[in-house]
Amino acid sequence: MDIPVTYLIIGFTCLVSIPAFNNEKMTNNMVFYPARMKNGKELYRFLTHGVLHGDYMHLIFNMLTLYFFGPYVEGAILGKFAFVLLYVTALVASSMFDFFKHKDNYYYRSLGASGAVSAVLFVTIIVDPWARNICLFGVLCLPNIIFGVAYIAYSSYMDKRGGDNIGHNAHLWGGIYGFIFAAIARPDLLQGFIEQLTHPRF
Template sequence: MSLSLTLIVIIITVVTSLLAWNNANLFERWMFTPYLIRTRNQYDRFLTSGFIHNDWGHLLFNMITLYFFGTAVEQYFRSPLLFLVLYLVGIVVSSLPTYAKHKNHSHYHSLGASGGVSAILFSAILFDPIRGLYLFFIPIPIPGFIFGILYLFYSAYRAKQANDNINHDAHLYGALFGVAFTLVLFPSVISNFFYQLANWNIFN
């Protein structure tokens, strides 16, 4: 049985996160540090930071979301290359506003695949906003568009707290990139999106 590209990305991300947790030098080198990107030209941090996470909770939240929506996007795109571009460029693009904001702040660091995961999530929502997600111990599926809204509200709340190394702003910018990228490739998806919402019945 062949692995989906989504599962391959998840396995790589789990492995690299574990490696970083057990190697402080590697953890520091792969983090998103705008000041070092600017002063030492370490541009690889834009991407490496998307493959390490703060802790198990952070890793599981991102990878569970990616698992549920990534395979769907693979099917919609029917192109491994486009899927990888969406995910990897999503990680980079979602960090650009943070880079501009903190490029002169030597104390700022962040990490996580949030931008890429958010790009995948909102691309999937455009194709199938009603797609259900069984989240942790909730016995009924949560429609994708509702999960997406909750996802952004949670990100905005955590961004205001700013008490961890997670770039919560990347959720928003990753979502915007995912929507824009998908609409450029599949402009007709927007009419299908609103059609599904208009015909959605909470009791179905």
């Protein structure tokens, strides 16, 4: 049986995240902590923070999103190798802005797979910008491209506003990275995206 890599990522993430909920030492050793990483030390945190989550809701939201969109991106668009490469590199790419922004802030830490999940989600936007694959609250289904623009605007606004302890920059840069990755890995997708963008389907 050919099991999607997506399911393996979900399973591994859950196996690490759930025990870490009640293990402060484990979390501290794996969380994204720029101040501890700025001198080239503990760079593994660029990856390990992606298998940690703040609580069950955080974990469930990310893993459900990955469950619904991951197999499609993996199987029909990128293939297994490119999908794994996307997911792993997106964890790093989506964290770089906050790394430089907070490298001298010993109070800043973050965790979660949101950056990588956003990257996967945004691949579906370049494939079909006018498809209504993404539904808010399971009811309001927006065209992918409209959701993408709103998502980026919201993430940028909330990051500037601050105060909610959510790494909005990871969502923002993860999404942008996913779009760029897909365009490089599959140049035909970018051409198709431009053509579809100029012929909207409402």
